Amino acid sequence: MHRVLIAAIALVLASSPGRAQQDSLSRGEQDFRACAPCHSLEPDRNMTGPSLANLWGRKAGSLPSFDRYSEALKASGIIWDDLSLDAWLTAPERMVPDNIMPFEGIKGARTRADLLAFLKEATKPGAGPQQMAQSGMGGMMRGMMGGGRVPNLKSLQPSERVTRITHCRDTYRVTTADGKTRPFWERNLRLKTDSSKEGPERGVAAIVPAGMMGDRADLIFSAPDEISNMIEQRC
Numbered sequence: 001m002h003r004v005l006i007a008a009i010a011l012v013l014a015s016s017p018g019r020a021q022q023d024s025l026s027r028g029e030q031d032f033r034a035c036a037p038c039h040s041l042e043p044d045r046n047m048t049g050p051s052l053a054n055l056w057g058r059k060a061g062s063l064p065s066f067d068r069y070s071e072a073l074k075a076s077g078i079i080w081d082d083l084s085l086d087a088w089l090t091a092p093e094r095m096v097p098d099n100i101m102p103f104e105g106i107k108g109a110r111t112r113a114d115l116l117a118f119l120k121e122a123t124k125p126g127a128g129p130q131q132m133a134q135s136g137m138g139g140m141m142r143g144m145m146g147g148g149r150v151p152n153l154k155s156l157q158p159s160e161r162v163t164r165i166t167h168c169r170d171t172y173r174v175t176t177a178d179g180k181t182r183p184f185w186e187r188n189l190r191l192k193t194d195s196s197k198e199g200p201e202r203g204v205a206a207i208v209p210a211g212m213m214g215d216r217a218d219l220i221f222s223a224p225d226e227i228s229n230m231i232e233q234r235c
């Protein structure tokens with residue numbers, strides 16, 4: 001008797017629309033982890049791909065702050081809505097041949113529906129991560145941002161702040177503000193720039209570990225000219 005009652009309650013709970021919608025949103029949030037390395041939900045915070053904030057109703061390839069759209073996407077004439085986004089996420093290359101989004105598509109219709117349900121909420125005007133944090137969706141958004149978040153290089157730990165770089169034969173030696181010097185085989189150190197407001201100050205380079213083995217790192221400068229300025233040829 002008890003069991004029947006519990007089963008009945010469970011059935012009612014599971015089929016109530018609010019609950020089903022919540023489940024879909026949280027599955028969609030998980031699915032967004034496939035996108036988060038390349039796309040943020042903060043307005044104008046662009047990474048490999050354009051920010052997806054305020055996506056619904058936007059013309060494809062039209063975000064003024066994003067400089068790397070393909071000609072194909074810009075010329076597509078698509079307006080992003082439930083239908084066009086579903087087609088894009090099913091098979092980007094079929095919908096817009098020669099686009100440059102490195103993503104093969106999502107086969108499952110249910111997965112796409114969950115992802116779009118989440119995105120529709122999370123990209124609404126004013127729904128950016130900061131605002132969401134105050135409205136109780138914070139946990140959700142913080143979890144999600146984890147995937148795509150790059151560290152802000154304006155505030156560096158001593159172990160991340162590079163004070164000296166020398167190059168000798170096939171080796172870079174990188175000294176950090178905590179006094180440590182580490183050698184790197186020159187093919188294991190990647191030299192990058194970040195000119196955004198989250199990049200390092202001029203004259204400062206940041207070192208960020210890369211890969212799992214501890215033998216690789218990224219050195220990030222504020223501008224290209226800083227790279228050769230800061231590297232001393234010395235054995």
Ligand code: HEC
Pocket residue numbers: 032034035036037038039048049050052055059060061062063068069070071072073074080088089098099100101102103
């Ligand atoms: C490896 C990086 C990468 C991944 C992963 C990725 N994208 Fe993209 N995305 C891009 C790039 C680059 C573009 C620009 C494509 C172009 O201009 O042809 C883009 C474009 C878009 C656009 C068009 C935006 C506009 O302003 O017109 C949408 C929508 C989009 N992506 C959604 C997604 C979603 C949702 C996911 C996850 C399922 C995803 N993308 C995964 C890199 C990525």
